[in-house]
Amino acid sequence: MFERILHANDGSEGAMKALGAALDLARRHHAELHMICVEELPSFPATMDEVREERMEAQHRFTQVIARAEALAKGQRVRLHAHVLAGHPVRVITEFAREQRTDLLVTGFMGHSALYNRVIGSTTDRLVDLAPCSVLVVK
Amino acid sequence: MENPWLASALWIGLALVASVLSIWVAMSVALVEIVVGAVAGNLFGLPIAPWVDYLAGFGAILLTFLAGSEIDPQVVCRHFWSAMSIGVMGFLAPYAGVLLYAHYVAGWAWPQAQIAGIALSTTSVAVVYAVMVETGYNQTTLGKIILAACFVNDLGTVLALGIIFAQATVWLAVFAAATALALWFLPRFAPWFFSRVGHRVSEPETKFVALVLFFLGGLASVAGSEAVLPAYLVGMALAPAFLKDPELPHRMRVVAFTILTPFYFLKAGSLVRLDAVIGGAGLIAVFLAVKMATKFVGILPLTRTFRFGRREGMYTTLLMSTGLTFGTISALFGLNKGIIDQAQYTILVTAVIGSAVVPTLIAQRWFQPAEAPPKAAAPAEEAEHV
Incomplete structure (x- = not known):
């Protein structure tokens, strides 16, 4: 029924729980599984460095999230495609879902x-x- | 409030509230500090002691210096004509348009209209950069041209602020000569000095930069000019050195954003009067509209000349209609010098904040360029792990 599944992960425990469900579904349906993490940038910043630091902080956090997710996926023998994109989470996730025909x-x-x-x-x-x-x- | 420590606790407490709120709502801490300052100023009146003025002033100087240091001279050189012409028109068109509207239609005196023109001529490089990162355009030629043009636009703003109100005295000549000498000398001397002293806890590099900024700022002030002018120029002169050693500007930003810029943005907000916002709502909307319309008149035809697509041209123009930091600096300069009153200051700052928000939302909602850069092809923007 599902061929392409997208999992949105913000690094929270709730998101990791959702990852478990996504891995389970992907394995059962032999679906392609993508995981997206969104670096949320400050709106209307005063300096470019404010944007850069926010990104660095998010990238540092998501590196750990992706490593943890990959370990879980490996355990379930599911191939996980992880993506880190910048922007407003709702807009980025919905656009990505549309582009990927999830x-x-x-x-x-x-x-x-x-x-x-x-x-x-x-x-x-x-x-x-x-x-x-x-x-x-x-x- | 007489006790300086209790007053400090109040200001830093508000800065802390603004920091937490900015994380919570994912908005710029500067914008939130202005809003928090406005709320506090209107609710219980924030006492502005001379030492608050000093810290706020130093914050504005350091913020301007850091803004200037973010320029990439190679990008400006590579796209010189497109960046220069778009940047110059991006400054001149709204400056002239708002100046004429403020004087002939709103009835403001010439000096007041000058402040309005300067405050609304700006472009927010940081807002533009954030949108570029979101869309992936910071990696493209188009994005680099727009960013370079924004720096040129803001250079026009600080030059206008520094020159228009200066008095033609011997001190102006001294200030101009000292600034020219510093701009020639610093790119040669500073990298050598920075490499000699290294990164130390005592921060000799930061002290050196502060010495230059204070000295030139002092001369600017004596000449009737504005201290942010040399700060931006010195920032541009030191940009190549900072690009090679990003740790130094990072440490300076920590100092600035922890204890200096909160005083500046909170003060800028606390001087906004709610009754003037309500009373001047119409004029605020018109100023914002004039700024955006004149940016279109100045920039959109040039985007056609440089063969931008229709949507790319609209997108560029809208992004260059944004403004925040230099707009508030210009308005506060006018208020501090007694050129504009608090009601006019309120109208200008509110219009400036509107210009940070409205064009960005329109650009992102309706005018994102049709052919977005392929995200998968931009490794810095996306990492795929299998």
Whole structure:
């Protein structure tokens, strides 16, 4: 049923739980599995270095996330394609899903604080709204 | 608040709140500091002691210096004509347009209209750079030309700020001569000096740079000019040395963003009056519209001349309509010198903040170039692990 699965990972424990589900689905369906990590850049920065430092910080964090994900994928004998892209998470993930013609997006519950989620909405809410494919939210 | 330590605690507390908020909402700490400063200033009034003025002023000088040091001279040389013409028009068109509107339509006096023109002539290199990184255009020729043009645009702004209000006295000649000498001498001497003293906890390199900035800034001030002018020029002169040794500007940024620029941005925000924002909402919108319209008049035809595609041309023009740091620096200069009043300052700063947000959103939503650079082909932007 699923040929191309995309897993969005922000490095949180919730995302790693979702990775487990994505690996399981990819193995069962013999699907191609992609994992995307998004470096969220500050909007309207004052200096270029602010942008560079944010990227370096994210790259450092995601190197560890990717290493951990690859080890899990190897254990399940699944081939994992990891991608690190910069930008707004919702826009980047949905555009990537569209470009890759993904059948299924698997994500953990990616949010902010309870107040932020209530007022502005969580990243997951918007992914469910805007993704061009089915979305599995793992809690 | 008389007690300097309690006053410091208040300012640094607000800076800390702004830092945490900026991480939470993924926005620039500078923008959040302006907003926090505005809220605090309107709610309970932030006391601005002379030492706050000093730290804020030093913050603005260091911020301008660091902005100048981010230029890549090789890129400017390689795309000299396109970067120069787009950058010059990017400054001149909005400067003239806003100046004339402020004077003839809004009824501002010439010096006040000059400040408006300068404050809204800017381009935010950092905002443009962030959008380029997001879209992958920072790796392309188009992206490099746009960034180089932004530096030229901002150079126009600091030159205007430094020259228009200067008095033609002997001190102006002394200041000009000292700056010219420093710009010739520094690229030769500084790399040698930096290599001799090395990276030490006592930071001799940072002290050397501060010495140059204070001295030239002092001469600028005596000449009736503005200290950010030599700061930007010295930053540009030292850019090649900083490109070779990025650790030094990084350490200077840590110093600046920890204890100096928060005072500058919080102060800039605290002087924004809510009643003036409400009362001047129409003028704020018109100034923003004039800035964007004149950027289009100045830049869009040049993008055609240099054979940018239609969407690329629109995208470039919109990105160059952004502005933040130099806009607030120009408006604060006007307020500090008594050229504009607080209501006019409020109108200009709010329009400047609007110019950081509105053109970026329009560019990203409707005018991303049709043929985006292939992300998989840009190794710095994407790493594939199998």
